[in-house]
Amino acid sequence: MAANLPSAMDIDETAIDEGLYSRQLYVLGHEAMKRMAASNILIVGAQGLGVEIAKNVCLAGVKSVTIYDPEPVKIQDLSTQFFLREEDIGKSRAAATVLRLAELNAYVPVRDLGGKPGQEITVDMIQGFQVVVLCGVPIAKQLEVNDWTHKNGVHFIAAETRGLFGSAFNDFGPKFTCVDPTGEQPLSGMIVSVEKDNEGLVTTLDETRHGLEDGDFVTFTEVQGMDELNGCEPRKVSVKGPYTFTIGDTSNFGEYKRGGIFTQIKMPKIIEFKSLRESLNAPEYFVTDFAKWDRPATLHAGFQALSEFRVQNGRLPRPRNAQDASTLVALAKKLEQEVDEKIITELAYQASGDLSPIVAVMGGFVAQEVLKACSAKFHPMVQNMYFDSLESLPVTLPTEEDCQSVGSRYDGQVAVFGKAFQHKIANFREFLVGSGAIGCEMLKNWSMMGLGAGPKGVIHVTDLDTIEKSNLNRQFLFRAKDLGKFKAEVAAAAVANMNPDLKGHILSKQEPVGPDTENVYGDEFFDSIDGVTNALDNVKARQYMDQRCVFYLKPLLESGTLGTKGNTQVVVPHLTESYSSSQDPPEKETPSCTVKNFPNAIQHTIEWSRQEFDNLFVKPPQAVNSYLSEPNYLESALKYSGQQKEQLEQIVSFLVTDKPLTFEECIVWARLQFEEKFNHNIQQLLFSLPKDAVTSTGQPFWSGPKRAPDPLIFNSNDPQHLAFIVAAANLHAFNYGLRGETDPALFKKVADSVVVPEFTPKSGVKVQVNDNDPAPEAGGGDSGDVSDLAKKLPTPSSLAGYRLNPVEFEKDDDANHHIDFITAASNLRAMNYNIPIADRHTTKQIAGKIIPAIATTTSLVVGLVCLELYKLIDGKNKLEDFKNGFVNLALPFFGFSEPIAAQKNKYGTTDWTLWDRFEFNGNPTLKEIVDWFKKELNLEVGMVSQGVSMLWSSFIGKKKSEERLPMKFSKLVEHVSKKPIPPHVKHLIVEVMVADENDEDVEVPFLVVRI
């Protein structure tokens, strides 16, 4: 692949491959990515940290990446450098690495800056780069380079990882302009009043809080009366309340009448970076863990001391060597009297160590800083960052002897944790659920750690997905040649290649986890693993795995990312709460009347458009196919839908009256749809609710968030109009298996020739009342109508084998007209309501519910997860040993908290948590269980359920009760659920509701009934 790389010159800086960068574009935006595409990056040092940064920067897409590291590869480098192999030992690190880096992104050329072993980087070598990153370079050399970069407008980053410690330093120059310090969408909202005052008070519509902060800037549109505000220069905000803010002097403006929208304007922020020389004496710390408030100062001295130690001794302190450690403490104390000696001692002990998770955390973080430097997007870290995860050390610390290098690829990890712990890591058995972005990074770390590589060790990985183009931007184990293959298989093979010790120890599956695969992931499977790591992209599967881990008492590592934000959670049996104990607040849905009649934002028109997509191209063909293939479809399924008549009309229309035979007829159909959706329906709404309508309180009906629409008059020369016709006609043609067209001339010609019906307002609702008595059940009232309609349909047998093609929504295929239709329809509706239209890219994100994603965040979050994994492998069991993490690389922000303890409940005098359960063996009868609760706990059972089946309850009735109480449990479950219990099921999870002797409800654990 490397041979086909376009050279740097070939790249059109304005064209961004949206297919590849899709998810990342939603994080960074086009502007930032264009600036990145003009930046050349130099990374000095190609050990673990250097290659992690380079990997993330290559994936993100910059003009070029250059690597400098002429030193020969050593076996120890393989502890973290995932792009080096044993056969590379002795070659130049840079040379061995660049070819594999270059495979990551065809748009990013990767070069080796050359040099000879022993030759250090010099200032003359760094000309021509916009960003220079020094990894693990001594401070004297850092100063030499930074002195030059600070003066010459080159962005400088120095970073280092030592054992469980990491450091980073940023100097983006004396005047760095950051264009978007938060990365959040500009706020916007409707206003209801502006005072004329020297501190003009703006009041917003009290639907939602305005969300602004002091110092933010806003401008306005659509203000009536105080017209001066419309399109005004950004005005500085002073917040007065959740629905009010002031905007400075408005006393000379017109009188506010009504309406208006405020929009936040992001103002660039100038950041003054100090040089490294200045920063060494006057550091400005970026805090990564507020529980370790005094650690940055200690580590600031510690890392300088470490550099000094290297200069004096020509090597790093030896693993857990007391003499070297005391030398380092002395050096550190010279710089800073107050250092925490214990921390410095650990830094000395671990200095020669190198851990993949720490490299991942620092590499993800620094790579984002590189992107900030060249894109000006997001707020850079100012200015010194120190990070450690000392909590990951085992409870029983290794001895000096245990940490000695053995000449293996795990030496970097052994230096920190010792050989005994390495043995534990190697024989651990973990289940990785998902092999997407998080999964790939996880496997990379695990392969470097040697997780599961021992005789008893194993990694199970499952993912049902196959590889798509938009994955390649961050799921770095996949290449273009892997498109269409199973993710789990390709990822497993890729990491077994990175560390051949994993061969035979990493087993991939395609079966997704869920109730249907409990024969695969059942008792035996869970008995054979030590823990589960989720790498999932949906809440449902996360909740399911959580439930399974609670049942089987397995620790669970959970994580997720959203753009630059990420979080990690560790769930430990009998200790912490579980994943499902807390829920994220879901996004608030838009009320249906807003979508149907009163849109006021592009989100509303996109949601409408997405529904129309289903209503036009998915549901009708499905209904037709059901009619053709399911016996008695009209009599059975339709009858109970409550929508019988409407659905039947639709089937008649799609199968008989409006069935197209040529593509031209599809164009005609599309033209008529245009008329109906964007003209007649709007006219009908205005007929019902005229623009001058008033509410019951006499207010204008069309005011505030309700924008009065205007019908559109079709004009084939308007590209938005024509875009709708093109997309709708093609999708309609797809339904009927007709070949599509894209020539605009054809669409214009046909569309302009269509005679559209005049609008006649529908007045009064047609209610068909039969002579018969009112039907007893809903939906039955139109039976006369319905049978007339049904007569128009050909019998299914007369059309044997004939089927329509329902469209399956696929957002990532740019040629399928799906997003084109949704964009066109949404924009036409936006034009109806005078809402600013949105481009295809924006529409695609909202309609496709695309989660923004970037490799840097994933890399960091997965590093944090693996730092918790060390603790689980060690078997730690105290709450304070663990950390849940929250990060946002844009701000940047790190936050850690202790996991929340499992909530203690009580029945009688017994405490219990979600991890407890009652076990019943030998397939007891329901009565035996009920009696047991009465006899042993003096609790009255009020309801019994299994899964979603309600097996028994106090209001079930005497007959049913007498029938069910004596049933064996398995029999009872089959009786109520009306489904046989699959043979692999050996136990049932049962919930009961019980009350005590005072008739008060008592919470009790769930029941496991073995059958």
Added chain:
Amino acid sequence: MSVRPAVLRRLMRELTELKTNPPEGIRVVTNEDNMLDVTGIIQGPEGTPYAGGYFKVKFNFTEEFPAAPPKCRLLTKIFHPNVSGAGEICVNTLKKDWKSSYGIGHILVTVKCLLIYPNPESALDEEAGKLLLENYESYCERAKLITSVHATPKVPPPEFATPSSSAAEASTTTPSSSAPTISTTIVHPPSLPTNPIVKALPSMTSPHPLQSSNGFSPVSATEKEKPQSKEKERHVSPSPLSTADSNVGEAVNVTTPGTTSAPAPAKAIKRAAGTTSATGVEKRKKALKRL
């Protein structure tokens, strides 16, 4: 459809409660082999064009429940400005004003209120909205017609085989100590297993004089009246339900029943107790007459 075990437990609790002590004019139909298959039935409130009808509300719980509201749809055809032809219901309780402490009972009470106080300002069925604004009588006429054709069965659903409503009228003025607590619970379904109200409930029901003995006929009269009178206390405007967009103009900021007291159950009890006065009932009767 899948929900977490803790949520299933909560549903079990609520369904039991709704089966044994349903709010006035509200019943639930459950399905033994699928607890998540829940249908509510709302009796068309007297004094509205929906009287005589029974309206089915279908619940669909997602894995995000109770953080996100269940999806609800009216299965019974109805002529109402806030219900679309497909049965979608436009009320903020089911969208942006949703709180995870709400449950099935709360939703059904809210929808019932919507039948009493339609909100033309956030019309889903613009035709019904227009009529309601312009010509109240023909709105009523049409709504009655649709009710009689689509919603009025020959015999009421078996779930409504309960004591007559005359008993209810009689007892509203003689509040019993147990009534306020029960009404509060109906409005705020238990969110936490430890909610003290939940524990208090069963003991409250049995000593009530009107409680039927078989355990199947649910509500006593006082309990039936409570949610209504309480709402009336706070919502004097003609459109008390915070449907979307309703916070423009005067009828701003009206919260759905119980939203303000949701976080503090103890307080709610007191407040509910305080509203057990004849004035609440009076106001409600007037409101109903207007309809």
